[in-house]
Each structure stands twice: as structure tokens, then as C-alpha cells.
Amino acid sequence: MLKISPFIALANYIGFSGYKAYAIGGAIAICVWFYICNLIISKYCGNKYFSLLLSTCLFIPLGMDDIDFLLGQESHLSNVVLSIMICLPVIIYIQESKKSFLCISSLAVILMTAEQPIRTLIIIAPFILFILIIFRSKTSVVSMLSIAVSFVIGKMANDYLLDRHFPLKVDYSQASLLISPDKAIDNLFIILKSILVYSSSSSLAVGSNAIGILTPFYFMGLLYILLFIATIVYGLKIFLHILIDGRKTKTSICRLDLLCALGATGFVLGLLLISCLNPE
Numbered sequence: 001m002l003k004i005s006p007f008i009a010l011a012n013y014i015g016f017s018g019y020k021a022y023a024i025g026g027a028i029a030i031c032v033w034f035y036i037c038n039l040i041i042s043k044y045c046g047n048k049y050f051s052l053l054l055s056t057c058l059f060i061p062l063g064m065d066d067i068d069f070l071l072g073q074e075s076h077l078s079n080v081v082l083s084i085m086i087c088l089p090v091i092i093y094i095q096e097s098k099k100s101f102l103c104i105s106s107l108a109v110i111l112m113t114a115e116q117p118i119r120t121l122i123i124i125a126p127f128i129l130f131i132l133i134i135f136r137s138k139t140s141v142v143s144m145l146s147i148a149v150s151f152v153i154g155k156m157a158n159d160y161l162l163d164r165h166f167p168l169k170v171d172y173s174q175a176s177l178l179i180s181p182d183k184a185i186d187n188l189f190i191i192l193k194s195i196l197v198y199s200s201s202s203s204l205a206v207g208s209n210a211i212g213i214l215t216p217f218y219f220m221g222l223l224y225i226l227l228f229i230a231t232i233v234y235g236l237k238i239f240l241h242i243l244i245d246g247r248k249t250k251t252s253i254c255r256l257d258l259l260c261a262l263g264a265t266g267f268v269l270g271l272l273l274i275s276c277l278n279p280e
Helices: 005-014 018-045 048-059 064-071 076-096 099-115 117-134 138-164 181-198 215-244 246-250 255-275
Strands: none
Touching: 005 018, 018 048, 018 076, 018 255, 064 181, 076 099, 076 117, 076 138, 076 255, 099 117, 099 138, 117 138, 117 215, 117 255, 181 215, 181 255, 215 255
């Protein structure tokens, strides 16, 4: 449902066929999700130029995993944008009491869950924990209850679609099993290395001549890895800073720092969740 298949169908309807339909449909999908992503980030940051920069950085493929993320027929791109739609509008709702943003977040939860509940669970479990710890307010509790109810509705929609329209050969929600701690630790390092290496341009230059044209991209990839690690460390530092003094949340902590803290804690907790599941 969230794959680029509907956009390919649209390209077919317009008159394209074969690879042209795939290319045009993929381009339309990227444009649609880019627009939605930029719109949500601009509402969160309050600066349309800065949000355009962040969205562009997100959509530029740097490594093999990113290329698959953008061009593959799977729903990676839509799920990442829906994750942004789940998290950022909730923070806006909590801080500004604008109910329309809570509705946007709830809709995103329903859409993602209707396709694959376990993906939504990996997103909202750390997010709910983060929001309740950081904000500790009635509004935050209401927003998380809304997220939980939306997840239940999405799960019901998923069950209906699987039963009536799209039966799966393998249901990953049922096939995912908790594994032994030693295997989980092995998975943790394997997944982390994959994220750091194959999402950077360094992997594309491996094996090339040291003085070749790809050398700058190799070192740019290493710089990306260092910046990624530094961002995670900085975000965790902000998170701990807020935990020590909760009053900082509503005073001196800007939204970008809050976003960095959310991203870092979500990355770490999500990585732990994925590592504890059967990778098959």
C-alpha cells in the first residue's frame, strides 16, 4: 500500500509502460514524499529554507542502502516520512496545543500500521517513552493515548486487509521472534556497522585506486560516519540534560536540540529492539 506501485499505476494510466512507467512512477513518489516531508519539517522548524535543506539532505542517496531506500520498490521512503509525520506533529501539539497536528500524527500511525504493524511498533515504542519522560504533562499523556488508539485502529485495518484482500506468504509480525541475548549483541554490531558503512559513500569507493576519482567520496563517507556518531552522542547528551532538569524542556531547549535528542534516543532504542528480533 505504501510502496511505489500506486505511482507506477498512475504512470501507466498516463500512458507510460515498462521501465518508463517505473522511472516516472518512482520520480512522482519521491516528489510527493519530499513535499510532505518538507512541509512537516517546515512547520516544526518555522523556517522554510532550513527545512528545505534538511529534507534535501535526507533525500540525497549517499550509499548503497540509501539508493535502495530511495529507488527500491519497497516502502522504505514512505515509512521514513510517515515516521516524521508521527513524531514532529506530536511535539508541535504538546507545545502549541494545535489539535490538527495530533490528527496528522494519528493518521500517519494508522497508515503505517495498516501496512506493517511491527514497523510502527519499532517507531512508537521509543517515541512514547521519550515523550512521557521528557514532557511529563497531561497533554503528552493525551497525545500518547491518541497514538496508542491509532495503532489499534491500524492493526485492525491490517488484519482486515490480510484476511480479505492481501494474504501474505510470510507475516513478519508473526515471524519475528525474540532471540538469545548473545545473538542480540551480535546483531547489534552487525546492524550498526551496516548503517554506518553502507549508508555512506565510502562503501562505493572500496577497491578503487587510492588516487582515483572516487577517493574524495571515500573520505567524505568517513566524515559522514564521524558526524553521524557525533550527532548521536550530542543528542544523548541533550536527552540526559533534560532528564536532570525537566524544566529545561519548556525554557532553554530549542526545537532542534529536542529533535536531536529524539533522533538519538529513537536510534539507540530502535536499534536495540531490532537487534532482539529474529533477523530473518
